[in-house]
Structure formats: C-alpha cells, structure tokens
Amino acid sequence: MPKHSLETRKSTERMVDYDRHSSAQQSIISSHDARIRELARQVGRGGREMRVMDYGCGPGTSAIIAVRPALEVFRARFHDAPLVVCHADQPGNDWNALFGLVYGPTGYHAGIDNVRTEASIGSFYERMADDSSVDLATCFAASHWLSRAVRLQSPGTVWFADLQGDARQEMAELARRDWMNFLRLRARELKPGGFLFVSTLGSIPDGAERNGAAASGRGIYRALQVVAESMARDGLIDADVLDGFVFSLWFPTAEEARSPIEGDDDLLLSFEIVTIEVTPAPHNPTDFFAGLSSDPEKYANAYTGYIRAFADSTLRTQLLAPSATGPQSEDGLADEFYRRLHDLYQTRLSEFAFELWHLTVILRKM
Structure with missing residues (x-):
C-alpha cells in the first residue's frame, strides 16, 4: 500500500440525519x-448591500442561527439596505433541507425583511465569493475538516x-497548509473592515497526552x-484497511491557529488578530x-446518533466499503x-x- 492516497469524495459529504443530531454544533454557535x-x-x-457569508454551513438549523444575529443587527442599523446571506458548502450538502428551513416558520425570512438568500457551491479551500464582497463571514464547526481525505x-x-512519527508530521503539515489557504482566500473575499469569525473544535496543552495536547472528542474517536x-478481530473489517484509515481532520491548539x-x-x-483562544x-x-x-x-442513543450524523460518510467511504468484499454488505x-x-x-x-x-x-480585515 502506498504511504498515502487521496480520496475523491470530500469527507463531509452525505452526513446522516445531521440536523436532529447537531446539538453540539448548535451549542457552539449559540454560545x-x-x-x-x-x-x-x-x-x-x-x-x-450588507453581505453575510457562512462557510461550511451544513444542512440544518445551525445554518440559521449562525447568520441571524448579524442580520438582526444589520437590519436595525441600516434600515434601507438590502441584506444578503450566502450559504457556502459542498455539492453533497442537503440543500433542499437547508432552504426548507431558511424559508420555513423558524427561518430568518420569517422575521427579517429585504433579505436575499444565495448559495455558493464548492469547497471553502477554494474561492467562494467575489473579491471584497463580504461584510461578515462565519465558519462554525467546519474548518477542522481538511481539504482532502488522506x-x-x-x-x-x-x-x-x-x-x-511521519504520519503525524504529514497530517500536521497538511492541516497547517489548509488553514493558511483558508485564511488567504477569506482575506480576498472580505471587505476592508469586515470580520471573519471561526469557531470549531480545539485542543489544549496536556502533558499526559501522547502528543502533549488534549483534543476535543478524544473519547469519541477512541471509542x-x-x-x-x-470488527477487525472478528474478520468483518479488513485489518490492512483499518491500519491505513484516519479521519481527515485536525482540532488546533490556539498556538497552531495563531x-x-x-x-x-x-x-x-x-488581518488584525482580535481573538484567538481555546476555551471549555x-x-x-x-x-x-x-x-x-x-x-x-x-x-x-445520543452518542450513537451524534457520531453517525457526522462520521457515517467517512466510515463508509474509507473503511466499511473497502472491507465489504465478502458476504457482508456495506450497509450490513x-x-x-x-x-x-x-x-x-x-x-x-x-x-x-x-x-x-x-x-x-x-480576525478583522485590514
């Protein structure tokens, strides 16, 4: 097996029943x-116009509560200004579910007038908006996903x-390059004086951990x-496939972000750095x-539903499907x-x- 290979499917596509099991993501945004x-x-x-852009929006309620605060403030400050919301995510996002919520009774169109909703389809590791077009950009519980499956x-x-060893170094370098690329792209898209607000899962220094940092969700991934x-011991998962499988994500420390x-x-x-911090x-x-x-x-049930919502596509694509060579199907x-x-x-x-x-x-755009 080669040292590494790149998968064509993005690791966040085809998330399962995401809205019902996205309480952690919603709690990050609400806080x-x-x-x-x-x-x-x-x-x-x-x-x-005043434009709000949410990168990695996802299909659920979290995409609504991410942009509503800015919309309400902009409407109160600029009574006559058209407001624009651009939801940005990959083609595999459940766009029908998202826009059903946007235009539904709890969506922002129900309480805020003169709002135009748009979508930008693609990876936020590529251009998603015109130069100097975004007033306030958000990215919640998304930037920890790397640009490709490895x-x-x-x-x-x-x-x-x-x-x-080498595996950790390679993953760390990919995470660093992706973060810098993400920021360079947003620097082009933000207007001078605009803000980029990123909140995701982080890590804190911890000398008891193998690599000196305790990362969010460590219990989940060890489970x-x-x-x-x-399942590998029972012959249900190919042991060689398992040995080459790793989730394509990185939860940075404050120093790794800064x-x-x-x-x-x-x-x-x-950019002017306003805040970079990791907090409980x-x-x-x-x-x-x-x-x-x-x-x-x-x-x-809560843990299984939450994990399945974000991890199912990755597990199926990179671990279960390659192991389904015998009588066991991928679904089984x-x-x-x-x-x-x-x-x-x-x-x-x-x-x-x-x-x-x-x-x-x-970060504030200079």
Missing part, C-alpha cells in the same frame, strides 16, 4: 450570539491526535477505534451528553458497527465521553 452581534455593530456600510499508515488509531478493532498568521507576511498585512464549552465541557447519563439507553457492516458502538456507550458510559473545547478565531 457566540453576543459576540457576533458586537462584530456586526462594528462593521461599517461599505456598499449598497490514507496514512496509522495502526492503532483512527484520528490525528494519537498519530506518531471508534475500539469498535473498529473488534502561528501561521504571525509567521506569514501576507496574512499579517491582511460553556455547558457540560467534560461530557456533552452528561445530562442523559442516568439512563444508559438514552445516553448510548455499518449496522453492525453502530450496534457495537451503542453497546460500548451503554455499558461503559462516560469512559468515552465527549469532551469539548471551543477554538475561537476572530
């Missing part, structure tokens, strides 16, 4: 409502935080490794679903995988709890 409103109050009117020799782990290894900006002359000239989630930071822990069945392997995952959370509960730290990056 920043006041900050977004404050940024919107600082943005000057730089043209006839296969690395990673026996013993399915995620970045436990990688060692996925336990399940995958059990240093590429401070070390690049173009980015330093493009405001609610249940050590176990996001702790409120359900007294009922093991509900607790396991997926059903067995989630059955075992459910049993793991039902019996071992908080051993694999979802710890959550928020990385927040606020």
Whole structure:
C-alpha cells in the first residue's frame, strides 16, 4: 500500500440525519450570539448591500442561527439596505433541507425583511465569493475538516491526535497548509473592515497526552477505534484497511491557529488578530451528553446518533466499503458497527465521553 492516497469524495459529504443530531454544533454557535452581534455593530456600510457569508454551513438549523444575529443587527442599523446571506458548502450538502428551513416558520425570512438568500457551491479551500464582497463571514464547526481525505499508515488509531512519527508530521503539515489557504482566500473575499469569525473544535496543552495536547472528542474517536478493532478481530473489517484509515481532520491548539498568521507576511498585512483562544464549552465541557447519563439507553442513543450524523460518510467511504468484499454488505457492516458502538456507550458510559473545547478565531480585515 502506498504511504498515502487521496480520496475523491470530500469527507463531509452525505452526513446522516445531521440536523436532529447537531446539538453540539448548535451549542457552539449559540454560545457566540453576543459576540457576533458586537462584530456586526462594528462593521461599517461599505456598499449598497450588507453581505453575510457562512462557510461550511451544513444542512440544518445551525445554518440559521449562525447568520441571524448579524442580520438582526444589520437590519436595525441600516434600515434601507438590502441584506444578503450566502450559504457556502459542498455539492453533497442537503440543500433542499437547508432552504426548507431558511424559508420555513423558524427561518430568518420569517422575521427579517429585504433579505436575499444565495448559495455558493464548492469547497471553502477554494474561492467562494467575489473579491471584497463580504461584510461578515462565519465558519462554525467546519474548518477542522481538511481539504482532502488522506490514507496514512496509522495502526492503532483512527484520528490525528494519537498519530506518531511521519504520519503525524504529514497530517500536521497538511492541516497547517489548509488553514493558511483558508485564511488567504477569506482575506480576498472580505471587505476592508469586515470580520471573519471561526469557531470549531480545539485542543489544549496536556502533558499526559501522547502528543502533549488534549483534543476535543478524544473519547469519541477512541471509542471508534475500539469498535473498529473488534470488527477487525472478528474478520468483518479488513485489518490492512483499518491500519491505513484516519479521519481527515485536525482540532488546533490556539498556538497552531495563531502561528501561521504571525509567521506569514501576507496574512499579517491582511488581518488584525482580535481573538484567538481555546476555551471549555460553556455547558457540560467534560461530557456533552452528561445530562442523559442516568439512563444508559438514552445516553448510548445520543452518542450513537451524534457520531453517525457526522462520521457515517467517512466510515463508509474509507473503511466499511473497502472491507465489504465478502458476504457482508456495506450497509450490513455499518449496522453492525453502530450496534457495537451503542453497546460500548451503554455499558461503559462516560469512559468515552465527549469532551469539548471551543477554538475561537476572530480576525478583522485590514
């Protein structure tokens, strides 16, 4: 097997039942409502329209609550200005579901007048808007996904935080390049005086961890490794495929988010750093679903639903489908995988709890 190979499907496509199981994403956005409103109050009117753009919007309610605060502030400040919302995501996003929510009773069209809704289809690692066209840009729980799916020799782990040696170095370099590319593109698209607000899962220094940092969701990804290894032992998953499988994501520390900006002359000239920080989630930071822990069945259902919503497409494309060469179908392997995952959370509960730290990056375009 080659050292690594690139997959054609993006790792976030075909997420399953995302809206119903996106409470963690929605909590990240809701916790920043006041900050977004404050940024919107600082943005000057730089043209006839005021444009809000949400990168990696997804198909669910989170895309509505991400843009509503800025829209409400802009409407109050600029009574006659047309407002534009551009939802940006990949072709595999469930656009019908999103626009059903946008124009539904809880969508922003129901309470804010003179709003035009647009979509920009593609990867946010490419151009998504015209030069100097965006007043306020948001990106929630999305920038941790890397630009492409990568296969690395990673026996013993399915995620970045436990990688060692060359595999870790290669993944770290890809994450750094992607972050710098993301920022350079947004620098072109933002108007002078506009803001970029990024919030996603982060990591904090922790000397007890293998690579010196505790990453959000470490329990979840280690639970996925336990399940995958059990299926490999039972001959249901190809062990060689598992050894080369890793989720294509990276949850940065504050230093990993800051240093590429401070070390690049173009980015330093493009942006004023307002905030770069990693903080514990405001609610249940050590176990996001702790409120359900007294009922093991509900607790396991919550974890299984949440994980399946964001991970199913990646697991199927890179792990289960390549292993489905015998009598077991891809769907059958997926059903067995989630059955075992459910049993793991039902019996071992908080051993694999979802710890959550928020990385927040606020940049002002110079």
